[in-house]
Amino acid sequence: MDEEVLLLGSWGSPFSRRVEMALKLKGIEYKYIEEDLTNKSPSLFKYNPVYKKVPVLVHNGKPVVESLVILEYIDETWKDHPILPKDPYERAHARFWAKFIDEKSSIAGFKACCWGEEKEREKAKEEVFEKLQFLENELKEKRFFGGENIGLVDITGNIIGYWLGVFEEASGVKLLTREKFPKLCNWADEFVSAIKENLPPRDKLLATLRRRLGGANASK
Template sequence: MKDDIANNMSEEVKLFKTWSTPYGLRVVWALKLKGIQYKAIDEDLSNKSALLLRFNPVHKKVPVLVHNGKPISESLVILEYIDETWKQNPILPEDPFEKARARFWGKFNDEKLIPSIWDAFSREGKEQEDAFVAIMENLKFVEEELKGKKFFGGEKIGLADLAFGSLANLIYVFEELTGLKLVDERYPLLSAWMQKFSELPIIKDNWPPHDKMIIKYQALYEKYHPTK
C-alpha cells in the first residue's frame, strides 16, 4: 500500500465535489480505500467554477475526477475508472457475473432508491405516500440481496457498498428530520449493514459531519414543506 501511495505522488488527481454530496462521498471513499493522494476542490453549486463547467459541460455536476488533466464525470463511472487505474484493494470482483451484479445495484440505488427517497423527502400528500410505498418495495429488494452476506461485496466492501453507503448517510439525516423510520425491523440485514458499514474506519473518518448535514437538509426540508 505504501508503494501505491508513493507511485501516485507523481500523478495529479483532483476531485471536484461539495462537502455534502453523496455522489462525491462515494468517490472520496474509493480514493481513500485505494490510498490515492488527491486534491479536493469544494464547489459552490450556486456559483459553479469555470473549471467545473469546462470539465463537465454536459451535466455541470459534481463529482468530477481529473486525473493528469483528464476529466471523468458521473460517480459510478468514476468508481470504475478508479478501480481500473489503481488495482490495489479492488472494489469490483473479477467474475463477470458478480461484477455485473455490483453494477446493477449501483444503478438501482441511483435510478430507483435515491429518487424514491428524494420524493418522500420533498413531496406532500398522495405523492409522498406513493414514494413511501416505492421506498419500502425498493428496500425489500436490497434486504434480499444482503442474504448470506456481510457486505454487498461479500466479505469486503465493493462498488455497491460505496453506492448504497452514501445513501445510508442520507437515510440517517432523513429519519431525524422527518421523524420517520425508513430502515426498521422489517429490514434487519440492511440495518446491520448500515451499522457495520458506517463503523468502518475509512468510512467513519470521511463521513460528513452529521450536525452540518442536519442543518443543510433542514433548510431544504423547510423549503419543500413551508407549513411544517
C-alpha cells in the same frame, strides 16, 4: 512518474463522497477542491461542460464525470484493493445493484415520502419499502454487499447507509427500520463504522437538510 489526481466535489454530496471513499480505500493521494454549487467555478464548467455537476475526477488533466463511471475508472486504473469483482458475471451483478440504488432508491424517492398529498406520500413510501426489500434480500447473510470487503455496491449505497438516516431525522419520516429491514440496518451500522472518516459531519448535514425541507414545505 508522479500522477496528478484532482477531485471537484461538494462536502454534503453522497456522490462526491463515494469517490473520496474509493480513493481512500485504494490509498490514492489526491487534491480535493470544494465547489460552491450556487456559484460554480470555471473549472467545473471546463471539466464537466455537459452536466456542470460534481463529482469530477481529473487524472493527469483528463476529466472523468458521473460517480459510478468514476468509481469504475478508479478501479481499473489503480488495481490495489479492488472494489469490483474479477469474475465477469459478478462484476455485471455488482453494476446492476449499483445502478439500482442510483435509479430506484435515491434521495428523490425519500423526498417523495414527505411532500405532496397524503395518498401520494403513502404510495411513495410503499415504493421505497419495495426497493429497500430488494436490497435486504440481496444482502442475504453477507457482511457487505461486496462480501467480507467493501465494494462498489456498498460505496454506492452510502446514500442509504448514511444519508437516509439523516434525511429521516430531518423529515420525521422513518423508512429504514430494524423491524422491516434487519439485514440492511446491520449493514448500515457496520458500513458507517468502517468508513466514518469519509462522511460529512452529521449535525452540519442535518441542519442543511432541515433548511432545504423547510424551504420546500414553505413554498407549497
